[in-house]
Amino acid sequence: MIYPRFLLRLYSWNQNRREKRHAVRLHPYISGEVNKVDYFDVVSQRYSCRSFRSDAVEKEKLDRVLACAQLAPTAANRQAIRIIVFPTAGREQDVARIYSRAWFREAPCLICVCSIPSQCWVRGDRKNYSDVDAAIVMDHIILAATALDLGTCWVAAFDQSAARDILKLDPAWEPVAFTPLGYRNDVPGKKMRKYLQEIVVYR
Numbered sequence: 363m364i365y366p367r368f369l370l371r372l373y374s375w376n377q378n379r380r381e382k383r384h385a386v387r388l389h390p391y392i393s394g395e396v397n398k399v400d401y402f403d404v405v406s407q408r409y410s411c412r413s414f415r416s417d418a419v420e421k422e423k424l425d426r427v428l429a430c431a432q433l434a435p436t437a438a439n440r441q442a443i444r445i446i447v448f449p450t451a452g453r454e455q456d457v458a459r460i461y462s463r464a465w466f467r468e469a470p471c472l473i474c475v476c477s478i479p480s481q482c483w484v485r486g487d488r489k490n491y492s493d494v495d496a497a498i499v500m501d502h503i504i505l506a507a508t509a510l511d512l513g514t515c516w517v518a519a520f521d522q523s524a525a526r527d528i529l530k531l532d533p534a535w536e537p538v539a540f541t542p543l544g545y546r547n548d549v550p551g552k553k554m555r556k557y558l559q560e561i562v563v564y565r
């Protein structure tokens with residue numbers, strides 16, 4: 363069904379009002395006034411880091427990473443996500459229940475991105491975009507962390523019920539992805555990828 367533009371505007375204005383949205387003041391780092399980093403460098407420097415130093419991540423860096431997550435696009439701007447920051451010190455046994463690899467608990471901090479599927483945009487054919495929203499948020503987090511010289515690794519193979527229990531998740535929140543966040547203690551290996559011709563199709 364095609365809705366007249368003013369009805370869509372009204373709907374979006376009403377959503378903003380109901381959910382108390384506000385214009386985000388961009389950090390000068392994010393708005394590009396200081397410390398410009400090259401996007402293409404960041405994308406090629408990112409890799410799945412699987413060894414971390416125990417040094418804490420400075421609060422300023424964590425805040426910058428989270429501010430980038432906030433700017434991630436979501437379908438219909440629903441922003442039906444929650445980002446859980448979980449310091450690991452003294453909680454290593456809990457962390458091992460979520461994902462047992464030793465490097466996962468080496469990092470000083472974990473970030474878990476949850477979606478709230480019941481609040482996410484659903485396409486006409488009933489496809490719920492919650493995983494896509496959460497993935498984009500996680501990608502913003504990971505690229506921002508890379509730009510700040512921090513290591514990350516997407517983790518999907520975690521134990522969902524342990525994550526729900528340990529992070530005290532609301533039943534409506536679905537944990538989609540984790541990353542450890544910390545200073546890297548390894549070096550990137552070779553990037554193994556399919557040829558571009560295999561994955562790009564021009565029609």
Ligand SMILES: Cc1cc2nc3c(=O)[nH]c(=O)nc-3n(C[C@H](O)[C@H](O)[C@H](O)COP(=O)(O)O)c2cc1C
Pocket residue numbers: 408409410411515516517518519520553
């Ligand atoms: C959706 C997703 C889930 C992933 N889950 C895991 C995981 O559970 N454990 C892990 O060690 N790596 C995981 N990875 C990392 C991939 O193995 C890695 O991105 C891929 O091998 C490419 O390597 P690179 O990230 O170093 O470029 C995941 C990556 C993605 C995008």
